[in-house]
Amino acid sequence: MLQVDSLKKKYDSVEALKGVSFSVGAGEIYGLLGPNGAGKSSAINIIAGILSPTSGTVTVSGHSIITDAVEAKKAMGIVLQEAVLVEELSALQNCMFFGSLYGIPAERLKKRSLDLLSWIGLSDRARDPVEKFSGGMKQRLSLVLGVLHEPSLLVLDEPTVGLDPQTRLLILDSIREISRKGTGVLFSTHYLEEAERLCDRVGIIDDGRIIAEGTLASLREAVENVQIVTLRGALDAPLIEEAVAPIAGGRILLRAENEMVISLPSRSDSVAALVQKISSLGNVKEVSIRPPSLENLFINLTGKQIRD
Ligand SMILES: Nc1ncnc2c1ncn2[C@@H]1O[C@H](COP(=O)(O)OP(=O)(O)OP(=O)(O)O)[C@@H](O)[C@H]1O
Ligand SMILES: [Mg+2]
Incomplete structure (x- = not known):
């Protein structure tokens, strides 16, 4: 699903990624766990095709994000830390707008949007403008937008930061549900409990390097x-x-x-x-x-x- 190889990123003087490699399989939830400044967003933004790497490769469903970006992006849903929404439009209109960018036919798009808004608990607010939404509601909508086009990989950068505990759990459970349908999930977090709760495999990132990786069981064994x-x-x-x-x-x-x-x-x-x-x-x-x-x-x- 996702293959990341020897990713390096240098901003002027800062070496944010010093050779990061990992992979995410179908239906697998992979957590990138690390403290502030570890390089999580740099890695996620490169994988999402928003930032170019200094060197290294990223392949999504067989398509390189660098040389075959259009196809790679089609296979991917992205939820960034800062919600990317059109504030004046309603939740449903946001779905219709972003979904149309993926070329989903209008009739099918509307049905899928309403189904997903209901799934995430936003049915009764579907026609309200997003500018009146709380942070948690916006983040729930972002998750819907991320999976509208049924991507094979979902990428999320710290999707629960700043949310109340109830919304956090809803988001985490929803991610779990998405993965059960076969979607590979990459998400970054600095919350250990989240990684422990959700991930099949964890990569611990610090100072631009993955310093440990494995299933929770195997990582626990290493500290037993x-x-x-x-x-x-x-x-x-x-x-x-x-x-x-x-x-x-x-x-x-x-x-x-x-x-x-x-x-x-x-x-x-x-x-x-x-x-x-x-x-x-x-x-x-x-x-x-x-x-x-x-x-x-x-x-x-x-x-x-x-x-x-
Ligand atoms: N645009 C930029 N220009 C210069 N340095 C940057 C830029 N973006 C990130 N950095 C630096 O790269 C390093 C990694 O940052 P990054 O945002 O990837 O970390 P992060 O793990 O996402 O942190 P956080 O948990 O705070 O979101 C940090 O030292 C940061 O200061
Ligand atoms: Mg970050």
């Missing part, structure tokens, strides 16, 4: 033997370092003024022993030990939290 210990308080860093040093596999991931994050092998007595030792140092106000999660993996790989 690791525990993350977070200490907060007026910490005596050298003393804590001294306590961590003798532990095989122990690693200090983050050293900030009032916080230290330590990675420890979980299948040993080291965690309990260390926590006891550290607690006795005084000045430690809070100790948290977390079980394996994608967030642990992310911290382990990058030394930083996924949310900033």
Whole structure:
């Protein structure tokens, strides 16, 4: 469905993508998970044909977005972070307008538009101008516009940012439904819970590179033997370092003024022993030990939290 190979993007001085490769199969939901500035939008905009890459290739249903853009775009539905809607037109008119650009015959287009507006819960607002819509309603309409022409690939850039929890869940469930019909889905997010809830496979992107990729199960396995210990308080860093040093596999991931994050092998007595030792140092106000999660993996790989 989608094949991305060695994608690089350089803006003047910033190297936003440093060689990104991944693929998305039919009916698969692939999540591009990463913090602000990781390169998610750069990758999505290149795949959508809105931005040209410095180098690398993107193929959608066998069509190159660079040399065969018209066919590649026909096979793709796009939902960007900022909704692209005609504000003065009604929801239905937006569907009719954008659908006609794909050459869908008017009669069929109208039926499909009304069906989809009903599916997403906008039936009763179908004839109201979009400028009166809330952010959540606009995002729901954007999703409808993205799938009007029955694309084989749906691409979404952080589709739930700024939405209330209820609308977020509706959007996520709707994406799941779309994929069940065989559409491949690529979506970017910096919400770990979203990736965990929705994705068949996740690519963790940081600083322009995919640093880990796989099914949630396989990514979890990679962190299963690791525990993350977070200490907060007026910490005596050298003393804590001294306590961590003798532990095989122990690693200090983050050293900030009032916080230290330590990675420890979980299948040993080291965690309990260390926590006891550290607690006795005084000045430690809070100790948290977390079980394996994608967030642990992310911290382990990058030394930083996924949310900033
Ligand atoms: N038009 C541009 N000109 C210069 N630098 C840019 C431009 N667009 C993005 N960048 C830089 O490229 C890097 C990646 O940005 P990008 O928008 O792709 O990240 P992102 O993962 O989508 O972040 P966010 O979660 O904030 O949306 C950042 O360092 C950003 O500052
Ligand atoms: Mg972005």
